Amino acid sequence: MSKCPRCSNSEISEMDNYCRICGLNLKGEAAAGTAAILEEQLQLLETRKRRVEMRITDPEARQRILAALEARCCSVRSLLQQI
Known part of the structure; x- marks a missing residue:
C-alpha cells in the first residue's frame, strides 16, 4: 500500500499498521476495502x-486515449497485486 485510502497520506510504509495522520488500520479490513475500490476503478x-x-x-485519437486508459489499468492492477 503506497498511501492511506482514507486521508491519502503518502508517508506510510509496508511496516506501518496504522496511518500516522488519521489512524486508519492499514491491515485487515482497510486492505480489503482498498482492494474493492481498486477493483471498481478497474471495471470503470x-x-x-x-x-x-x-x-x-479518429484512429489516432482513439489509439492515444486507449493507450492512456490501458496505462491506468496497468497501474491499478499493480496496486491490486501489492495488497
Whole structure:
C-alpha cells in the first residue's frame, strides 16, 4: 500500500499498521476495502475503453486515449497485486 485510502497520506510504509495522520488500520479490513475500490476503478476503466472504441472515430485519437486508459489499468492492477 503506497498511501492511506482514507486521508491519502503518502508517508506510510509496508511496516506501518496504522496511518500516522488519521489512524486508519492499514491491515485487515482497510486492505480489503482498498482492494474493492481498486477493483471498481478497474471495471470503470474497462467500460471507458469499450466506449472509446465505439465512439471515437479518429484512429489516432482513439489509439492515444486507449493507450492512456490501458496505462491506468496497468497501474491499478499493480496496486491490486501489492495488497
